[in-house]
Amino acid sequence: MSQTHFYEVNVQWKAGRIGELSSPVLSETITCATPPEFPNGVPNVWSPEHLFVAAINSCYMATFLAIAGNFKVEIENFSCRTVAKLEMVDGKYLFTTAEMFPVIKIADAHHDTEKTQRIAEKAKAGCLVTNSMKTAITLTPSIS
Missing domain, CATH: 2.20.25 (N-terminal domain of TfIIb)
Incomplete structure (x- = not known):
């Protein structure tokens, strides 16, 4: 490929x-x-602003699910709320921060919670959309 x-x-x-x-x-x-x-x-x-944030969310979800599949973690449910801050900086509008709040339900919380936390971080690091922007991204996952 x-x-x-x-x-x-x-x-x-x-x-x-x-x-x-x-x-x-x-x-x-x-x-x-x-x-x-x-x-x-x-x-x-x-709006373009909504689509920007949607790109973050959809790419993160796709990356997370791919990595979870590679690590054999069974996901029962995934959702993510992302809030991005648009502000004027040096006379230009920029998205300066985006806070991501994924809520992840896994099949085996007893054994896979720590692994899923690592997967969530790997997905943030591997997301092509967030890697392509200068917006600061924070991640606060909730895993059960």
């Missing part, structure tokens, strides 16, 4: 501050817009 991959996403402006994201390899589209915190922002629509 090649170590180089390309991902194409297109945006088409619809009206106002609303656009539609698509990809030639995906069947679904996503409506996106400026968030309501900004001038002319649109409530209740995915």
Whole structure:
């Protein structure tokens, strides 16, 4: 398998501050817009800011599940809440921090809790999305 991959996403402006994201390899589209915190922002629509945080969450989940599978830890449930802080720094908006709160339920908590903690940390270190950004990431897993 090649170590180089390309991902194409297109945006088409619809009206106002609303656009539609698509990809030639995906069947679904996503409506996106400026968030309501900004001038002319649109409530209740995915924003680039939400998609940024979603990229962190979805990549972390995928990385965690892959590593857990490699370590033969049976996952019964996984969810993760991530809260990212957007602030003005030197005249530019940046996501300066993102706090991740994964909640992980494993089949054998008696034997695999410490192993799952190590897997959670390995997944943070191996997540390609968080490795590609300068946002400081903290991880507070809850494992049972």
